[in-house]
Amino acid sequence: MAGVLAMASLIDDAGVRMIPMNDLSRGISRDRLLLEESIRDVLDSGYVVMGPRHKAFEGALAEYLGVEHALGVASGTDALELAIKTVMPAGKSVVLTAANAGGYTSVAARRAGFDVRYADVDAETLCISLDTLEAALDSEVGVVVITHLYGRLTDIRGLVEHCHARGVRVVEDCAQAIGARLDGRSAGSFGDVAAISFYPTKNLGAIGDGGAVVTSDEQIAREVAQLRQYGWSSKYSIAIPGGVNSRLDEIQAAILLARLPLLDGFNQRRREIVERYRVAASDGPLRVLAADGEHHVAHLAVALASDRDDVRARLEAGGVHTDVHFPVPDYAQPGLGSAQARLPTTHAVAGQIFSLPCFPELRDDEIQQVCDAIKALR
Numbered sequence: 602m603a604g605v606l607a608m609a610s611l612i613d614d615a616g617v618r619m620i621p622m623n624d625l626s627r628g629i630s631r632d633r634l635l636l637e638e639s640i641r642d643v644l645d646s647g648y649v650v651m652g653p654r655h656k657a658f659e660g661a662l663a664e665y666l667g668v669e670h671a672l673g674v675a676s677g678t679d680a681l682e683l684a685i686k687t688v689m690p691a692g693k694s695v696v697l698t699a700a701n702a703g704g705y706t707s708v709a710a711r712r713a714g715f716d717v718r719y720a721d722v723d724a725e726t727l728c729i730s731l732d733t734l735e736a737a738l739d740s741e742v743g744v745v746v747i748t749h750l751y752g753r754l755t756d757i758r759g760l761v762e763h764c765h766a767r768g769v770r771v772v773e774d775c776a777q778a779i780g781a782r783l784d785g786r787s788a789g790s791f792g793d794v795a796a797i798s799f800y801p802t803k804n805l806g807a808i809g810d811g812g813a814v815v816t817s818d819e820q821i822a823r824e825v826a827q828l829r830q831y832g833w834s835s836k837y838s839i840a841i842p843g844g845v846n847s848r849l850d851e852i853q854a855a856i857l858l859a860r861l862p863l864l865d866g867f868n869q870r871r872r873e874i875v876e877r878y879r880v881a882a883s884d885g886p887l888r889v890l891a892a893d894g895e896h897h898v899a900h901l902a903v904a905l906a907s908d909r910d911d912v913r914a915r916l917e918a919g920g921v922h923t924d925v926h927f928p929v930p931d932y933a934q935p936g937l938g939s940a941q942a943r944l945p946t947t948h949a950v951a952g953q954i955f956s957l958p959c960f961p962e963l964r965d966d967e968i969q970q971v972c973d974a975i976k977a978l979r
């Protein structure tokens with residue numbers, strides 16, 4: 602969700618307090634001492650790239666997710682690119698994914714040198730389902746990227762099984778879903794490999810860009826470790842093609858290491874916010890997607906309304922900022938230049954979805970103001 606980095610709570614011209622979509626300054630103030638200590642430690646150590654905190658964070662992240670390997674990279678998009686490059690089977694060159702997830706996978710797949718095709722999404726979950734996957738999967742597809750959109754861990758086991766039975770590899774896009782669990786297993790531990798983003802508004806956010814590739818496959822981990830540094834097998838020896846410079850810097854790693862223990866609490870708070878909105882919306886013109894369980898980490902509070910523009914205008918008048926994630930499906934993005942467009946659910950939903958304020962530092966009185974504005978729509 603690149604875009605709004607910080608937006609203070611404001612009063613509009615009519616004297617209505619505006620509830621922001623996000624306000625990073627609150628998390629920064631809350632964690633100030635922790636952040637300063639982390640940054641000071643890095644400065645004191647003199648290791649600014651791939652140092653001890655980077656290593657410690659990779660270890661802590663792998664343990665948290667229950668995977669063997671975590672590799673820090675510079676962004677979630679880089680993580681997707683390297684993951685896709687690493688698992689694309691020889692002789693294949695097509696990546697299949699959803700078209701409603703902001704274009705990040707499309708950009709990453711193109712950068713990796715592959716073509717992208719799209720599967721439709723399920724009308725309830727807004728993620729790829731077994732049915733929509735089956736309808737789109739053909740023998741040219743080598744990699745499927747499953748995005749756990751809005752923080753919802755999809756029914757990933759069936760999808761992975763279906764793909765593996767056809768020799769297709771699976772990348773999980775966990776940019777929005779870090780910490781989501783299904784029967785005790787974490788998002789990112791089901792596919793061949795997974796990509797994570799630490800963009801500041803993410804559930805585990807850095808103070809800048811960052812990302813990680815996670816996997817339990819030794820070979821994939823080794824290859825990603827080489828690709829993120831020029832394709833090096835050791836310093837100055839370029840052993841494999843396709844290498845880039847994509848490192849998670851030491852300061853961001855130290856910050857993420859300090860914040861990781863707070864993540865489950867942040868996720869719980871996000872779920873509570875979405876549940877309050879969902880209850881407030883009952884019997885009204887909005888359908889707020891539920892985020893009611895460990896499988897959902899409520900990265901975004903997403904609602905659907907058939908008269909979206911009108912609903913958003915009324916919420917804005919009630920002091921509630923909203924946004925749309927994401928307004929234009931990938932196949933309709935001029936910069937992605939794809940001709941494919943026959944995805945009825947993706948198309949229909951793009952005209953109805955919008956997001957309500959949802960971040961862990963939102964105060965109870967602000968949540969109540971959003972709920973009141975939602976109720977006033979009835």
Ligand SMILES: Cc1ncc(COP(=O)(O)O)c(C=O)c1O
Nearest residue numbers: 602603676677678705776798800
């Ligand atoms: C679903 C999804 N995938 C990938 C990304 C890319 O992450 P980054 O911004 O760190 O490149 C994002 C967020 O920006 C995202 O929301």
